[in-house]
Each structure stands twice: as structure tokens, then as C-alpha cells.
Amino acid sequence: MRNPKTFLNGYTRTLLLIFSMLFIAAESFAFQPADIKYVEYKGEVVNARNGRPISSAYLALNNSNISTITNSDGEFSLKVPEDLIEATVTISVLGFQSKTLPLTYFKGQGTRIELEETVEELTEVNLYKATNPRLLVEEMLAKKDENYLSDQSLMTSFYRETIKKGWSNVSLSEAVVKIFKSPYNSPRKDLVSIYKARKSTDYDKLDTVAVKLKGGPFNTLYLDMMKYTEYVLRPEMVDSYEFTFDDPTKINDRFTYVVDFKELDESDPWYYGKLFIDAETSTLVKADYSLNVDDRNAAAKMFVKKKPGGAKVYPVELNYQVDYAQDDGKWHYAYGKAQMDYVVNWKRKIFNSRYKINSEMVVTDWQEYVSEDWKKSVDLINPNIVMVDDVSGFYDAEFWGSNNIIEPEKSIQNAIDKIKRKMKDE
CATH class of the missing domain: 2.60.40.1120 (Carboxypeptidase-like, regulatory domain)
Incomplete structure (x- = not known):
């Protein structure tokens, strides 16, 4: 059997942060929406x-x-x-x-x-008869083809990527993306096209370091555990984890098992977290998990590919979340979120710089899509894309049209307004 760490390292490489003084620009691609009033x-x-x-x-x-x-x-x-x-x-x-x-x-x-908060006491009687958490996880993986979308679909999603230095917002990237989602029982990877994108950055607050999140929308798309089982919970990797039951709960008014999992091999950065599994169908409906990066040297080798001279750069906290939604008895990826904290330790500076990078994506619409023509009519982005640095859009009140987006947090919106005023003054 292949070394599970090989697969884990392959996964984390898709979430790399690049620290450099170079700025990379990418185009936003057109995709015409239907003429509907919203x-x-x-x-x-x-x-x-x-x-x-x-x-x-x-x-x-x-x-x-x-x-x-x-x-x-x-x-x-x-x-x-x-x-x-x-x-x-x-x-x-x-x-x-x-x-x-x-x-x-x-x-x-x-x-x-x-x-209202869920206050109902849940018992084993309510939650059917599962008594072995590992067998439950194996059943969850075995039922992937049965429980998740078996047809290809075209999803519209909203992606947001923010960077904070300390308590200050210094960068915000947003994009409406189209995802060509292949069936869950297919080995084919998902494809992504950017429909609209925009970004504002206060480079003065970034000092001489430009924090780059490599992967863009793919950072959150690859959190789809049931599509990309080879990265974290590949069936052959079950032996690499310890599984235990936590207190059960309810999601969408359905009884749900909560399974804690932890990687046994702690020689490298290792995964741990919670799996929320529907009690009736053994479907993964949510996962909250983290990557332990206490070993700074190992974490730096895994994540940091470029950095300025005279600086040590390493991640200190990495947390992930994925949620699934149900439609006509089939489940699909609905939401992904990655939160990453990094420290830049300058050799000649007393204080470190700490960056918090958040990326999240929510599926706002989807439809079954049989034709392959869509892939011929758009420009697909590479999984190694770095989000755009110079894209217009924040001046245009109608820029996002009829697309559903995540409402901006007040602090983020204030940061955008401040950056816009600064750009206008210049």
C-alpha cells in the first residue's frame, strides 16, 4: 500500500501560500447570465x-x-x-x-x-444502532456512489479570499465562478472558470511581503472530502486514523452521528477533526477538521515555497470546513472554508508579522449539465492560479448583477471603502 503521507502532502500542496515580492495577474473571464430580473x-x-x-x-x-x-x-x-x-x-x-x-x-x-437552539437529548435508540465509529466511516465511504450526485452538473459559486495583518484587513479578493462538477463516482477532476472577479489591496500594510494564496477557488473546492477522498479519507487510509464517537446532534432536523478522527502518525503535520454523518443514510453532511502544524520546520517545508531573505515564514494554525446539501435524495458540495494563520519572523525586527488568510466558497446555484460544450466556450483556470491583483469592479454598483454572494462583514466593507478612497485620491 502506498504511504498515506504521500497523499496528505499532495493535498496540502494544493493549499500552498507563496511569499514573494512579485505580483501575478490573471484575467477574469466572461460568462453571460440569463436575462432575468431578480x-x-x-x-x-x-x-x-x-x-x-x-x-x-x-x-x-x-x-x-x-x-x-x-x-x-x-x-x-x-x-x-x-x-x-x-x-x-x-x-x-x-x-x-x-x-x-x-x-x-x-x-x-x-x-x-x-x-431556536437544538436542546433535544439524543440517545442511541434515536440514532439507530451504530456502535463502531470506524465501521460507520467505512460504510460512509462505501455508499459514496449511492448518496452523492451521479450526474455531472454546472454550479455557480461565490468565492472570497481575505488577508488580515494583525487586526487590519489588507486584502480582499472575490469571484463568481462556474464549476463543471463531475459525478462523485467518476475519477475526473472538477473544472473551474472565473465569471467575474475583483480585488482591493492596501499594499502599504503588507510591508515588503506580498502574501499569495495559490489555488484560488480550488483551495475550497478540494475540501470536498467525498469527491477527493484520496487526499484525506481514502478507503485504504482508514487504518491511518483513530475514530471515536462524540455526542450526537441534529443537522437539518435529522439525527446525525459525530465521529472524531485523528491521524495516528504524528511525525509530520497531521489531520484531526469531526465528521458529521447522517444516521439514516450514512452520508457525510459536514466535516470540521484541522492540520496540526506544531512542527514548524516540517510545516514550513510543506507550505512555504518562496520567502524573502532574512525572514522565517511558517504556518501556526490551519482549519477547514466542508458542508453538503441535499436535493432529490442526492447530496453535493455546498460550502467550503479554509482558515490559515502564518507568521513572518524578520531577522532584524523585534516583532513578528502575523497574517490570517481566510478563503471560502458557497454554491449558490446548480443544474444538471449533460453537454460538454460549456468547456469549449470558457477559459478554464489552473489549480495553481493566484487570485487577481488588478481587476476592476469595486466602483461598479451593478458589478455583481444577479449573482448571490456572501454579504461582506462590516470590517471588510470598511477596508474596501478605505482602499477605494485612497485609490481615488491618488
């Missing part, structure tokens, strides 16, 4: 008990493929074709009871949605 609804999702915002809450327009997700402030923006006024929207998130509301409940601004 209505935009904005608001927030909060905890009914204490009013605190709920991040990563999933809003799905029922009987359609339209969806979006709340930002870290619990805010959302949902754009719906104006002829779907009779529709309903389901709001769901881990740890809260799902809620379905008519679209007439939503307003252009100020929609407030309160979710």
Missing part, C-alpha cells in the same frame, strides 16, 4: 435566546437550486427571480432547529430570522 432580500440570522448572530447559516430557496450563506456577522443577501414570489426559504445550521419561511416574510433590508 429581487434582493437582506437581513440577519440570530440566536433566538440571546440575539447573537449565527454565522454559516444556510439559506436555501425550496424547489430550486438557489442558496446562500450568512457571514460571520450573521448577515445575508439572497437574490431571487421575481417570478418566484410564492416560494419558501429554509434556514439551517448545526446546533439550531431549521426554520422554513415564506418569501413574503423577507424584506429588502432588515429581515430578522431567529433560530
Whole structure:
């Protein structure tokens, strides 16, 4: 059997950060949307008990493929074709009871949605009869072809990449992308085209280091564990992990097992986290996991390919999340998020520079796609792409048209406004 670490290293190489003083530009590619009028609804999702915002809450327009997700402030923006006024929207998130509301409940601004915490005590009787976490994971992997999309599809997604230095926002990249999603039972890789992209960066705050996230949208797309099982949970790699049951929970009002997993070999950076597995169908519906990078030298060799002279660069924290959505009994990738903290230690400086890089992508629409013509009509991006540095778009209020995006956090929006004013003054 091949060494599992070989596969893990191959995966992490797709999430490389490049530190250099060179800036690389890429084009944004045209993709014409249908001529449909949309209505935009904005608001927030909060905890009914204490009013605190709920991040990563999933809003799905029922009987359609339209969806979006709340930002870290619990805010959302949902754009719906104006002829779907009779529709309903389901709001769901881990740890809260799902809620379905008519679209007439939503307003252009100020929609407030309160979710109740899940307080039901779950027992083994409720959760059927699974008693061995490893056998449950093996069953989850064996049922991939049965539980996930077996047809190719064309997905519209929103991708965001932010860089903070300390507490300051210094860079924001956003893109609407088209994903040619191959079936889960196919070895073919997914293909990606950028429809629209924009970026603002305050290079003064980056000192002499330009932080580059290599991979762009692929960073979050490759978090799809059930499509890319060879990277983390390949069936032959099950022996490389320890599995234990955690307290069960409910997701989308369905009983869900929670399985903790940890890689046994800790000689290199190693994975650990939680798998949320639907109790009835043995489907992976969510995963939260991390890469332990306590060994700084090993982590630096794995992740840092270029750096300025006189500086030590190494990651200190890497966290990942992937969520799946269900449609007609089949599940598919819905949301991916990667959070990475890096330290730059300059030889002649007293204080280190700490960077936090967040990238996330949410599928906002999808449709079955039989034809292969789409690939001939667009420019596909390379998995090694570095997000654009010089793309227009922040001045244009209509730039994003009818596409659903993640509502900007207040701090990010303030950073954009500041950068725009600075650029305008120049």
C-alpha cells in the first residue's frame, strides 16, 4: 500500500501560500447570465435566546437550486427571480432547529430570522444502532456512489479570499465562478472558470511581503472530502486514523452521528477533526477538521515555497470546513472554508508579522449539465492560479448583477471603502 503521507502532502500542496515580492495577474473571464430580473432580500440570522448572530447559516430557496450563506456577522443577501414570489426559504445550521419561511416574510433590508437552539437529548435508540465509529466511516465511504450526485452538473459559486495583518484587513479578493462538477463516482477532476472577479489591496500594510494564496477557488473546492477522498479519507487510509464517537446532534432536523478522527502518525503535520454523518443514510453532511502544524520546520517545508531573505515564514494554525446539501435524495458540495494563520519572523525586527488568510466558497446555484460544450466556450483556470491583483469592479454598483454572494462583514466593507478612497485620491 502506498504511504498515506504521500497523499496528505499532495493535498496540502494544493493549499500552498507563496511569499514573494512579485505580483501575478490573471484575467477574469466572461460568462453571460440569463436575462432575468431578480429581487434582493437582506437581513440577519440570530440566536433566538440571546440575539447573537449565527454565522454559516444556510439559506436555501425550496424547489430550486438557489442558496446562500450568512457571514460571520450573521448577515445575508439572497437574490431571487421575481417570478418566484410564492416560494419558501429554509434556514439551517448545526446546533439550531431549521426554520422554513415564506418569501413574503423577507424584506429588502432588515429581515430578522431567529433560530431556536437544538436542546433535544439524543440517545442511541434515536440514532439507530451504530456502535463502531470506524465501521460507520467505512460504510460512509462505501455508499459514496449511492448518496452523492451521479450526474455531472454546472454550479455557480461565490468565492472570497481575505488577508488580515494583525487586526487590519489588507486584502480582499472575490469571484463568481462556474464549476463543471463531475459525478462523485467518476475519477475526473472538477473544472473551474472565473465569471467575474475583483480585488482591493492596501499594499502599504503588507510591508515588503506580498502574501499569495495559490489555488484560488480550488483551495475550497478540494475540501470536498467525498469527491477527493484520496487526499484525506481514502478507503485504504482508514487504518491511518483513530475514530471515536462524540455526542450526537441534529443537522437539518435529522439525527446525525459525530465521529472524531485523528491521524495516528504524528511525525509530520497531521489531520484531526469531526465528521458529521447522517444516521439514516450514512452520508457525510459536514466535516470540521484541522492540520496540526506544531512542527514548524516540517510545516514550513510543506507550505512555504518562496520567502524573502532574512525572514522565517511558517504556518501556526490551519482549519477547514466542508458542508453538503441535499436535493432529490442526492447530496453535493455546498460550502467550503479554509482558515490559515502564518507568521513572518524578520531577522532584524523585534516583532513578528502575523497574517490570517481566510478563503471560502458557497454554491449558490446548480443544474444538471449533460453537454460538454460549456468547456469549449470558457477559459478554464489552473489549480495553481493566484487570485487577481488588478481587476476592476469595486466602483461598479451593478458589478455583481444577479449573482448571490456572501454579504461582506462590516470590517471588510470598511477596508474596501478605505482602499477605494485612497485609490481615488491618488
